[in-house]
Amino acid sequence: MRFNRMLLSTALVVVALVLQVCVLARLHLPGAVPDLVLLTVLALALVYGHVGGALIGFGAGLLADLAPPADHAAGRYALVLCIVGYAAGLAKPEHGRLQSLMRPMLVVAAAAVGSTLLYAGVGALVGDTAARHVGLIGLLITAVIYDLVLAPFTVPLLIALARRAENDPLADPAGSGTSADVASGWLASGTGLNIGDQRGGGLRIRAAKARVARAGRIKGVKRL
Template identity: 75%
Template sequence: MRVNRILLSVPLVVVALVIQVSVLARLHLPGAVPDLLLLTVLGLAMVYGHVGGALIGFGAGLLADLAPPADHAAGRYALVLCVIGYLAGLVKPETGQIKSATGPMTVVVGAAIGSTLLYAGVGALVGDTAARHVGLTGLLFSAALYDLLLAPFVVPGVMFLARRAENDPLGETGSGSKSSDISSGWLSAGTGLRIGGQRGGLKLRAAKSRATRAGRIKGVKRL
């Protein structure tokens, strides 16, 4: 991953985890807990792609596994968010711009349901049957509902910050990587064409100036 992606992802993940543990987990809402960490990973994955989404998801999940009060085996949520981040990164648009909110909201609902099922499935493999006692159906419904209500306030902001980080000229490693970068269209539209236009205008002016001077010299010779 690029340095600018790491510098942005780490603070966002840490802030999301702190808010989720210290605020959202203490609301004692019926069913699941609103997963702010999941929404942050989704927003980054839909900008950085499947590889970046998987790496960020694994790191965020591992941090959540180790953060108190952790009541499950370490690596369980890291596996869940790694898979979810990878799948969410696959829906990244080629142009880097999402024109409708339907796609991201569908991803949020699918990720909320998929992460709950995957978390419960991994727990069943290691002998954790807490999901059975709480009720898996209620967990799925509440997780999808809470995340869907929270998503408009989190996902667009995360994606906006991620795109701004991608548009940083200092983060470009070479001209060859701009074609696959999400901000390549903005860079070419915002700077490249203007610079090219200025250079073309300067060349055209220089050519006109030389032609004018040549005409004046010929006119002097004719006189």
């Protein structure tokens, strides 16, 4: 991953984790907690692809495992978000542009269900049966509802930030050439003529004047 990706991803994940622990977790909503860290991983995975999504998911999950008041084994949520980030990155558009919000909303719903099931499954493997006592069905329903409600306010903004960092003109080695092309296009649109056509027209005018001059010298015509 490039440095700007790492820096932006780290900042967004840290901010999302702080908001989730200090704000969302204190709302005491029934069932699950709105997972802002999960939404951040999904948004970045839709921009950076499956490899970037897996790396960001692992790092975000590890931070969530170590941040207080975490009461589960370290690495549990890191594994879950790593898998979810990889799977979400597979849904990245081919040309990097989302045509509608339907795809990210479907990714959010599937990730909410998948992450809850994976978290409960990994917990069952290590002897944690808390999800069974709370009620897995209730956790699934509330996780999907909360994440879908929060997604329209977060995922598009995070995707826009990630794309802006990817298209940073300072990081584009061909930025000067692009600027020259844009300037040429602007001049052409402003005058209604192409620069190449202007040069060609000037050459044709000079050639015509030369032919007239030669004809005048041959026929004895007086030239003004």
